[in-house]
Amino acid sequence: MSWQKEVDELQRRKALAAELGGPEKVERQRQAGRLTARERIDAMADPGSFHEFGEIAGASRYGDDNELESFTPSNFLFGRATIDGRPAVVSADDFTVRGGAVDAAIHRKLVEAKLLASEYRMPLIRMIEGTGGGGSVKTLEQSGYSYIPEIPGWDRMVSNLSEVPIVSLGLGPVAGLGAGRMVMSHYSVLVEGQAQMFVAGPPVVAAVGEKRTKEELGGAHIHAANGAVDDTAESEADAFAKTRRFLSYLPSSVHELPQRRETGDRADRTEDWLIEAVPRNPRSLYKVRPILEAVFDQGSLFEIGKRWGTAIVTAFARLDGWPVAVLASDPMALGGLWTADTARKVERFVDLAELFHLPVVHMVDNPGFMIGLQAERDATIRWGCRTLTSIYQASVPWCALIMRKAYGMAGSAHANASRFHWRMAWPSxxxxSLPIEGGLEAAYKSDLEKADDPEAELAAIKARLDAVRSPFRTAEKFGVEEIIDPRETRARLCAFAETAQRALVPGPRSFGYRS
Structure with missing residues (x-):
């Protein structure tokens, strides 16, 4: 006897699930310029590679004859797929069903997506659009009871951060638990003008007397500047492209090592203009990103967190095909001074490099921590010391290239002084301990007071100190291991990246990753 009847019923239910929240709501989603959940999955995954779990899970209503009368699919979709040929777990919120509220998602599906990623060691991609955990206060009357808040599967969300790459894309309004899911990731992106993120949306905020539009309250421009998200995208397609790029530098889990890719860029390529990249005048500024483009594999630089903690550039790149994590001072932002935000940005990025076994290249022009009343109010020293801690806890290979300044405690963060010093400096x-310009007049106060011509005496003292602080004097004492021609930088860094592979060990780190 055939099971054709049941197979036909299965196909009918799959067809109902494919309708999402129904034609009217799907059309409303498209009119807003946003893709549907299934369209997003198709755009993110390699063609034909997505296999869904729980496709026909949802809310059903049966008649007296026990026949299905209506069906609303779960508004959380997930499954396995490949991205650029590599296995991954892909999930998407469906805004057309109850505005993406998590209580319409079936919590077990959310947990299963996390378990699939961790147990089978695959990256997890979340495409998020929703109103949060409980949907609406209307749910209280519909359910007939309330509850003490808890988040099923949050423990797994925490542990996954220390096991597999996690990417979260905000593709529409994201509030409450959706915002929490956004930031619990290694790389997060909001689509400009289309996605916003907030603890509570404008209607709830208005109830406490603050009237804001969605964009005013939680637009991408706000969260990219405060570090709540790592990046912004011009469109959904741009967000998907950035996701693929981010994942390309990382292993599928902490149990593997990042893979080399052929870039076609010679390791011995030189750029003659690097010899004058740093101005002789120590007060003159220069742009660091062209330097990075010159020394790393062409087209490989992928910057993360560009709009916050702006005194430091954090990026992935390749050296002779090997993926590395890049820290680079940016003198164009506060002269490279580290603020509390800069310190937090460095800490998080170092932890990311340590987690996924990426060698670090630190290109340094750091005059120290920001000083003054605001810096003290921001607890700069606390966040700076946390950053130093992350650097001293990191075990991945580390190469420091000192381009110009390295002063004070922040300057000491160029590397872990207790490890082998793979360290180079340019002649600049x-x-x-502190720039002489900041301490000269105080240190030589009595000499200047006695001098017939204080200005001439000050100039003479400065000339003497300039001679003593020559980098060649430091190299004579083995205080710096190498001084190199800036034009040799790429070849030296490629040699580091090659040698670094000998010291990389797959596996989990000794302590967990915090978002």
Whole structure:
């Protein structure tokens, strides 16, 4: 006897699930310029590679004859797929069903997506659009009871952060638990003008007397500047492209090592203009990103967190095909001074490099921590010391290239001083406990007071100190291991990246990753 009847019923239910929240709501989603959940999955995954789990899970209503009368699919879709040929777990919120509210998602599906990623060691991609955990206060009357808040599967969300790459894309309004899911990731993106993120949306905020539009309250411009998200995208397609790019530098889990890719860029390529990249005038600024483009594999630089903690550039790149994590001072932002935000940005990025076994290249022009009343109010020293802690806890290979300044405690964050010093400096190197310009007049106050011509005496003292602080004097004492021609930088860094592979060990780190 055939099971054709049941197979036909299965196909009918799959067809109902494919309708999402129904034609009217799907059309409303498209009119707003946003893709549907299934369209997003198709755009993110390699063609034909997505296999869904729980496709026909949802809310059903049966008649007296026990026949299905209506069906509303779960508004959380997930499954396995490949992205650029590599296995991944892909999930998407369906805004057409109850505005993406998590209580319409079937919590077990959310947990299963996390378990699939962790147990089978695959990256997890979340495409998020929704109103949060409980949907609406109307749910209280519909359910007939309330509850003490808890988040099923949050423990797995925490542990996954220390096991597999996690990417979260905000593709529409994201509030409450949706916002929490956004930031619990290694890389998060909001689509400009289309996606916003908030603890509570404008209607709830208005109830406490603050009237804001969605964009005013939680637009991408706000969260990219405060570090709540790592990046912005011009469109959904741009967000998907950035996701693929981010994942390309990482292993599928902490149990593997990042893979080399052929870039076609010679390791011995030189750029003659690097010899004058740093101005001789120590007060003159220069742009660091062209330097990065010159020394890393062409087209491989992928910057993360560009709009916050702007005194430091954090990026992935490749050296002779090997993926590395890049820290680079940006003198164009506050002269490279580290603020509390800069320190937090460095800490998080170092932890990311440590987690996924990426060698670090730190290109340094750091005059120290920001000083003044605001810096003290921001607890800069606390966040700076946390950053130093992350650097001293990191075990991945580390290469420091001192382009110009390295002063004070922040300057000491160029590397872990207790490890092998894979360290180089350009002839423009300038270092010490504090810049002489900041302490000269105080240190030589009595000499200047006695001098017949204080200005001439000050100039003479400065000339003497300039001679003593020459990087060659430091190299004589083995205080810096190498001074190199800036034009040799790429070849030296490629040699580091090649040698670094000998010291990389797959596996989990000794402590967990915090978002």
């Amino acid at each position: 190197g300038d270092w010490g």
